[in-house]
Amino acid sequence: MDMQDFRKDFLEDIKSTAATVGEGTVAAFVKVSTEYLISAEVLPDFIPSFFMGTGKSNRKFRIDGYVLDEFDYTMNLIIADYSGSEENRVVKRSQAIQIFDRLLHFVDEAYGNKLYKEIEISTPCADLVELLRTNRSRIRKYRLLLITDGYMSDRIDVLPSKNIDDVQVECQIWDIERLFKVCFSDMGRQNIEIDFKAYTRKGIPCLEASGATTDEYRSFLCIMPGHALADIYDYFGSQLLEGNVRSFLSTKVAVNKKIRETILKAPNMFFAFNNGVSATAMDLVIENFDDGKYITFAKDFQIINGGQTTASLSNARHKDKVNLESVFVQMKITEIDTDLDKSADLIRNISRSSNSQNKVSDADFFSTHPFHVRMEQISRRLFAPAVGGLQYDTRWFYERARGQYLQAQMRMTKSEKNKFVAQHPKKQLITKTDFAKVRNSWRGLPHIVSRGAQTNFMNFAEWVDTEWLNSDVGFNEKYFQESVALMILFKHTEYIVTHQAWYEQGYRANIVTYSIALLQELIKSQFPEKEVDLQIIWNRQSVPEAITNELINITKAVFETITDPKRETINVTQWCKRETCWTKVKDNKILLNAEIEKVLVDKIEIKSAEKNARKDQKMISGIEAQTKVLEYGSENWKNVMDFAIAKKLVTTDVIVALKLAIQMPIKLPNSHQSKKLIELLEQVNSEGYKIY
Template identity: 85%
Template structure:
């Protein structure tokens, strides 16, 4: 897929989304563009807040949405420039500045008295204005993003930052080409490149850790001045932190009190007291000078341990006006292979090991969790029923890793791509954050869903990790089909909300998650022995009319509840993040029609179906285990046997299985024995077994 193909597909996606959702093309453009930016970790989340107006001195202002990164208190504000033109439109420097000025004028109006007094309460823009005003003293940086379906002019190189009060505002243009590049980058995210000479004359002094280098990596030990680490963090913000670490810290205390105390009271002891920072990068540039080696440039720089240290340095300087000149930090930086597949796994393993003292469990490294892998395998294996007279089945594409759907098409011919898209329609793409959103809504956690994609995903990941450890067979084909059915229900509810007369272009995401949760709650309370039959939705690939009718009433009740003037928090968006809001919504006394029984099924039937699905999953898991054991081969199992006997890691039952494995292919372990052998192999690796890894 080249740039032109991407743009053509992008514009078609906007048209189809606008038609399906029933909103304008510009709104669909903003939705799709920001989804790419969230996926690329440019934005932590996004909240729609379209508003245009005319302020003092007849200045026109506009905003399309925002998100406040509560980890580093960067206020991201988005403004859109969408034409939908098939031709290649160029955005000039003067046009870009004019659009940015409208966003700057909006901020100016938000901090003034006129807009604050005149704007209608209980609207998304009113929430944004209230958020800006209440956090004005805490905001450390503004980032203004212009998203456009045009091409940025070649004459635009650097856009100088602006000042809002005394706070810096960085300007970024995200044109169609920049979106394409980040989508098809090796990492699937925006690379962070650091020129260390821009912060310190020579770069960062370093020593290569001799004898540690392998084909996969080499490591360097450095001492980095605290003020430089704070400068880098101030510029890049939480993007500097590796994704899993950022997700983990965002749910914990971001700034450590002990670290702060050391900075303020004994800064010269910081190096001795602090554990330092671990980072990874690709393509390090090392210069040999008379007084030693210096790292001058790093590509895709990511802090994988020491996020609290980094944030604390920046915060202490910002909030406490601390002088960091006497603070020095030890840093281990590991240069890794530029190959995306190799580097991704290596970064996760380094990050997991580096953060072991912080209780960052496997849920925090969820992209490689076996749950994810199984959902991906099921999605590639089973077909969804054909609908609408089509003569072929389709699949729901589960995106286990960021950008898989687009990456799969990258090297396809036109005919191959057409075939792929026909079998895996874009509307049937299911991301891991989508899954977390629909499942947590159904679990009765709309207040968690409303806290944003990152927080919600971490909550879901922790739940999955616990449940998987208890019994992984419940996550089977039936679970996947139900997840798809919930996704269909979720999207259908979005469509319902959009077409209601009371809908005022705001809080749709909150209304939908709360409505799904309330629907489930009402069914449980009024039909305690029954559940909605998700298999009906899966088989039809659509939502029955009887459910639609109930959702029309439910969505209206939810909207009225979350925007009730008596709510405990003025800001509706913030109110929806509180469990108290869910308690209010749950108290709605809506009587469901008896007609809904047509789509309900007895819980005994569900339990029976789940039992069969678990049996099937055991069988599938057993076959997969046998395949892996056979592929590993008799010679490798002989080496395993020698190791575990010396280490005394084996039980009589597993020893019997091992005796069979070393006779492959004359004898074959059964499925149960194979699963036990794989468990033994994992145990052996954890005890230091270094033979060939089983993939």
């Protein structure tokens, strides 16, 4: 797939999104573009908030959406420039500056009294204005993002620097080419490239740990000036932190008080008191000076341990006005292989090990969880029923890793790509965050869903991790089919909301998650022995009319509840994040129509179907385990047995399984024995045995 193919598909995606959800093409463009930016970790989340007008001195202003990154207090403000033209369009420097000025004018108007007093309350823009004014003193950086379906002019290199209240303003243009590059980048996200000479004269002094160097990596011990680390963090923000670490810190840990105390009271002792920072990078550039080696450049620099240290240095300088010249931080930086198949696992393992000093569960590293692997496997083999006159079945494509859907098409011929897209329509793409969103809505956690993609994802991860450890067989084909049914229900509810007379272009995401949760709650209370038969939605690949009719009433009730003038929090977006809001929504006494019983099923039948699905999954898991054991080979199992016996890691029943494994293919361990052998592989690996 080249640049032009991507642009054509991108524009088609916008049209289909607009038609599916029932909104304008500009809103669809913003939705699709920001989903790419969230996936690439440029944005932590996105809240649509379209508003335009004319302010003082006849200045035009506009905003399309925003998100406040509460980890580093960067206020991201988004504005769209969309034409929908199939012809290539160039955005000139003067045009870009003019568009950015409209965002700046909006912020100026938001901080003034006129817009604050005149803007209609209980609207997304009113929430944004309130958020800006409340957090004015906390905001560390304003990042203005211009998203456009045109091409940025080659003459645009550096845009003029701006400030708001002496706070840095960073302007980014995300044109169609930049979106293409980030979508097809090897890492599936925006690479961070750092010229260390821009932060300290020679770079970062380092000493190579030559004895620790292997074919997979080489490591360096460094002394990082505190001011340089803070400067780098101030520029790149939370993007500097490896994704799992950022999720873990942002949801569980406040900035460490002890670290702050050392910075304030004994900055010269920081190097001795602090554990330091661990980072990974590719393509390090090392230069020799008279006084030793210095790292001058790093590509894809990611902090995998020491996020608290990094953020604390920046916060102390910003809030406490501390001079960091006497602060130095020890840093271990590991240069990893540019081969992504090798490096991805290595980064995750380094990250997991480096963070073992904290209480980090497998849920905190959920991107590596076997749950993902299973959902991906099911999605690749399971066909959805053909509907609407189609003469072929389709699949719902589960994206276990970022950008899998697009990258799968990258090296395909036109005919291969057409076949792939026909079998895996873009509208049937499931991302991990969307999966978590629909599941947590159905679990009755709309207030968690409303807290944003990252927070909700971590909540879902913790639940899955607990359930998986208890028994993984519940995550089977039936579970996947029902999850797809919930995706269909979620998208259908979005469409319903958009087409209601009372809908005022705001809070749709909140209305949808609360409505789905309320539907489930009402069925539980009014039909305690029954559940929604999600299998009906899967079989039809659409939502029955009986559910649609109920959702029309439910969505209106939810909208009126979350925007109730008597709500406890003025900001509706913030109000929806509180459990008290969910309590208020549940107080709606909506009597469901008797027609709804047509799409309900007895709990006894559900339990029977679940029991059968669990049996099937046990069989599938057993076959998969036997396949892995067979693929590993008898000679390797002989080596594992020798190592495990020497280390006294095996019981009698495992030795029996190993003796069968070394006789393959004449003899083969059964499914139960194979599972034991796979568990043994993990155990010997943790004891130092290298698995080939």
